[in-house]
Amino acid sequence: MMAALKIDNSGNTGRQRKMHPHKFTLWIGIGSILMMFAGLTSAYIVKRNQASWTSFELPKVFWLATGVILVSSLTMFLALRNIRQRQMARYRILLMTTMLLGIAFVLLQTFGFVQLWKNGQTLQSTVSYSFLYIIVGLHALHVVGGVVALVVMFLKIFSTRQRNYSAVPVEVMSTYWHFVDVLWIYLLLFLLMIK
Amino acid sequence: MSSVENLTGHGTAVHIDTEHGHHEEHHHHETFITKYVFSQDHKMIAKQFLITGMIWAIIGGLFSVLFRLQLGYPEETFPWLEDLLGHWAKGGKLDPEFYYALVTMHGTILVFFVLTAGLSGTFSNFLIPLQVGARDMASPFLNMLSYWFFFLSSVIMFSSLFVQTGPASGGWTIYPPLSAIGEASSGSKIGMDLWLVSMAMFIVSALLGGLNYISTILNLRTKGMSMTRLPLTIWAFFFTAVLGVLSFPVLLSGAILLLFDRNLGTSFYLSDLVVNGKILPNEGGSAILFQHLFWFLGHPEVYIILLPAMGMSSEILSTNSRKPIFGYMAMVASLFAIAILAFLVWAHHMFVTGLNPMLGGFFVLLTLLIAVPSAIKVFNWLTTLWRGNIRFTPAMLFAIGFVSLFISGGLTGIFLGNSALDIHLHDTYFVIAHFHIVMGVASFFGMFAGVYHWYPKMYGRYLNNTLGYIHFWITIIGAYLIFWPMHYEGLAGMPRRYYDFSSWESFKMFGGLNQFISFVSIIVFLAQLLFVFNFFHSIWKGRKVTSTNPWGSNTLEWTTPVNPGHGNWPGEIPEVHRGAYDYGKDGKEFIPQDVPVGADESHH
Numbered sequence: 001m002m003a004a005l006k007i008d009n010s011g012n013t014g015r016q017r018k019m020h021p022h023k024f025t026l027w028i029g030i031g032s033i034l035m036m037f038a039g040l041t042s043a044y045i046v047k048r049n050q051a052s053w054t055s056f057e058l059p060k061v062f063w064l065a066t067g068v069i070l071v072s073s074l075t076m077f078l079a080l081r082n083i084r085q086r087q088m089a090r091y092r093i094l095l096m097t098t099m100l101l102g103i104a105f106v107l108l109q110t111f112g113f114v115q116l117w118k119n120g121q122t123l124q125s126t127v128s129y130s131f132l133y134i135i136v137g138l139h140a141l142h143v144v145g146g147v148v149a150l151v152v153m154f155l156k157i158f159s160t161r162q163r164n165y166s167a168v169p170v171e172v173m174s175t176y177w178h179f180v181d182v183l184w185i186y187l188l189l190f191l192l193m194i195k
Numbered sequence: 196m197s198s199v200e201n202l203t204g205h206g207t208a209v210h211i212d213t214e215h216g217h218h219e220e221h222h223h224h225e226t227f228i229t230k231y232v233f234s235q236d237h238k239m240i241a242k243q244f245l246i247t248g249m250i251w252a253i254i255g256g257l258f259s260v261l262f263r264l265q266l267g268y269p270e271e272t273f274p275w276l277e278d279l280l281g282h283w284a285k286g287g288k289l290d291p292e293f294y295y296a297l298v299t300m301h302g303t304i305l306v307f308f309v310l311t312a313g314l315s316g317t318f319s320n321f322l323i324p325l326q327v328g329a330r331d332m333a334s335p336f337l338n339m340l341s342y343w344f345f346f347l348s349s350v351i352m353f354s355s356l357f358v359q360t361g362p363a364s365g366g367w368t369i370y371p372p373l374s375a376i377g378e379a380s381s382g383s384k385i386g387m388d389l390w391l392v393s394m395a396m397f398i399v400s401a402l403l404g405g406l407n408y409i410s411t412i413l414n415l416r417t418k419g420m421s422m423t424r425l426p427l428t429i430w431a432f433f434f435t436a437v438l439g440v441l442s443f444p445v446l447l448s449g450a451i452l453l454l455f456d457r458n459l460g461t462s463f464y465l466s467d468l469v470v471n472g473k474i475l476p477n478e479g480g481s482a483i484l485f486q487h488l489f490w491f492l493g494h495p496e497v498y499i500i501l502l503p504a505m506g507m508s509s510e511i512l513s514t515n516s517r518k519p520i521f522g523y524m525a526m527v528a529s530l531f532a533i534a535i536l537a538f539l540v541w542a543h544h545m546f547v548t549g550l551n552p553m554l555g556g557f558f559v560l561l562t563l564l565i566a567v568p569s570a571i572k573v574f575n576w577l578t579t580l581w582r583g584n585i586r587f588t589p590a591m592l593f594a595i596g597f598v599s600l601f602i603s604g605g606l607t608g609i610f611l612g613n614s615a616l617d618i619h620l621h622d623t624y625f626v627i628a629h630f631h632i633v634m635g636v637a638s639f640f641g642m643f644a645g646v647y648h649w650y651p652k653m654y655g656r657y658l659n660n661t662l663g664y665i666h667f668w669i670t671i672i673g674a675y676l677i678f679w680p681m682h683y684e685g686l687a688g689m690p691r692r693y694y695d696f697s698s699w700e701s702f703k704m705f706g707g708l709n710q711f712i713s714f715v716s717i718i719v720f721l722a723q724l725l726f727v728f729n730f731f732h733s734i735w736k737g738r739k740v741t742s743t744n745p746w747g748s749n750t751l752e753w754t755t756p757v758n759p760g761h762g763n764w765p766g767e768i769p770e771v772h773r774g775a776y777d778y779g780k781d782g783k784e785f786i787p788q789d790v791p792v793g794a795d796e797s798h799h
Contacts, residue, residue, distance in 0.1 A: 021333035021410050021411070021414045021415060022333070022334060024413065024414050025333055025337070025406045028410060031440065032405075032441070035441050035444040035445055036445065036447055036448050039448035039449065040452075043452070043487075046484055047463075047484065051479075053479075123455075123460070123461060124460040124462075126479065127461070127462055127463065127479045127480065131463075134451065134452065134455060134461075138451070
């Protein structure tokens with residue numbers, strides 16, 4: 001396939017490398033994602049300072065979701081530690097747990113939104129709820145992206161074509177996963193404090 | 196494209212790179228699909244961006260010819276227009292709705308698809324790995340995705356030209372509420388949704404590309420290539436990518452909110468609206484919010500367009516003057532200053548939207564500050580040329596033309612940066628003249644300079660010089676003839692985006708001038724087709740490049756074979772021992788970057 005044309009870029013600088021290029025790329029990508037949420041949250045602040053802003057309450061189930069994503073960060077951290085120590089069986093289980101917790105997070109948030117919707121606090125009801133749906137929804141989309149990557153990573157473990165014990169993809173994955181976790185905590189605090 | 200690959204590519208690229216592994220014999224796996232379509236080779240991706248960009252440029256340029264026909268000859272009818280456009284030009288006269296669609300799509304296509312993807316997409320991809328000394332981008336796969344997202348975005352935008360209600364027509368800035376309400380105009384119906392979805396794909400493409408450019412420049416430089424030895428092209432691409440990565444996501448936020456407003460009944464931008472006598476239910480939104488989100492991208496975007504042209508012109512001016520670039524560090528610092536200021540001036544697009552005049556004062560100050568780094572750059576370009584041993588290649592002419600346009604367009608920026616003058620000048624042809632010269636045509640000149648200069652590296656052949664000279668002179672004279680008169684029209688208050696000026700007593704006197712502008716723009720458009728012909732003809736029939744370094748240039752791309760394979764250098768990547776601008780040093784005409792510093796060399 002296309003992978004046949006793999007160009008190995010690692011090791012062509014004479015300097016001591018501090019970071020794998022993929023990891024570095026991810027960090028810049030994180031900066032970029034942050035800018036998107038910065039755009040949304042600053043739009044939110046601007047709107048909040050105008051007339052006709054209505055406050056809102058977050059659904060209780062978001063707290064449970066927060067707990068779930070925090071635990072998933074922990075399992076991701078342990079998964080990375082285990083692949084570094086070549087504990088493949090444990091790594092596999094921990095990766096799968098992270099994946100399931102990620103799915104649980106998204107489901108819990110969806111559940112929260114369904115509750116809101118049933119109470120009449122729909123997307124269109126007020127600007128504040130519109131923002132809530134979009135900001136939280138876009139974050140959830142980023143978690144879904146992470147879950148998809150985890151699924152791919154999980155399936156690759158069982159690939160008979162190639163065995164890979166490299167920790168780099170897992171490091172990239174775990175950096176991203178901790179990022180969506182921290183991003184959620186930031187958004188949660190933001191939505192709690194400025195509402 | 197295919198016939199030129201066998202010069203040195205296949206023969207030597209099978210060399211085994213002992214130190215770096217993985218690299219040997221990769222040519223054996225290439226098929227047509229992996230080589231030309233889903234290529235992960237940065238050079239092929241660059242060509243894909245360039246050719247797609249050229250197709251867009253022809254479409255976008257043709258649109259300007261169509262609406263210039265209306266502006267120059269408002270009384271005339273052109274029956275062939277009806278054949279071409281159907282119900283958009285009944286009786287051979289452009290429909291007013293479609294006139295707006297043409298203006299909107301001209302802007303969108305030229306700003307994003309040609310001068311962002313076609314310019315920075317092409318040359319960042321092509322030059323970054325070659326000039327920093329890397330085998331490919333940090334992630335060739337993401338790089339390939341970047342092109343295909345651009346392609347997808349292009350397909351969506353192109354398809355919007357063919358929907359019944361026409362493409363987006365609210366101006367390239369798509370300000371709500373016009374763009375948010377389908378009933379408001381036919382261009383705000385499905386065409387607008389396609390515009391937004393296409394731009395979302397475009398943003399993904401720009402981000403994937405930008406991530407790659409940044410991490411390649413910071414992580415994959417060859418041994419000895421410190422940041423201060425980088426050619427100015429690379430510095431320019433670096434800042435361009437940083438601007439893109441930080442500003443495009445904000446536009447994405449704005450576009451997402453607009454999509455929700457359009458389709459899901461939210462009111463981010465909408466409030467207190469009456470359309471066709473019907474009161475809309477939307478409450479509590481603010482149209483100004485969109486303008487902030489849009490221009491937070493929109494202003495950096497003009498530097499995303501301009502910086503690559505600056506970088507390439509710097510490189511080409513120095514190479515063809517046979518002189519070091521004057522003030523290398525000042526050039527880098529001024530690029531940096533421009534990149535920072537780019538984020539702090541967006542509200543100068545909003546002086547007359549009810550912005551707090553006090554706040555406007557700060558934005559005036561910051562805007563005028565950009566004149567400082569810009570003037571440094573102009574000074575350094577001129578001093579680089581000063582008493583140089585100038586070779587007037589077509590690339591050099593276009594680079595000099597870039598400097599000329601940047602000066603004349605930049606000066607009018609000082610007028611427009613004043614919030615007081617802006618009360619009179621905003622939304623007039625003065626603005627049109629300013630940004631077309633300084634951002635549009637100038638960047639086009641940078642792009643042409645780049646194509647003429649690096650064409651031998653891209654295809655192993657030269658472009659035809661005579662056609663190049665004809666192309667240059669018609670384009671530079673034409674560009675000034677088109678846009679210079681617009682300054683006068685603008686000062687007289689002639690507003691942009693109007694369909695027909697002949698019914699206004701105050702603008703009637705410009706009828707002849709408008710006709711003249713339209714006439715010249717048709718000629719200039721035809722001259723660009725000459726370039727397109729030259730480009731494609733030379734791929735197969737151009738004069739072959741026989742030496743690896745035809746311009747006597749210092750940068751690393753000229754140490755590769757005439758037709759480099761995937762991986763760029765058949766052997767080891769060269770080590771860098773000096774900066775990129777050792778021209779005319781110690782009696783030597785030029786000393787490439789990979790030449791070690793000699794014992795008898797003067798200061799280094």
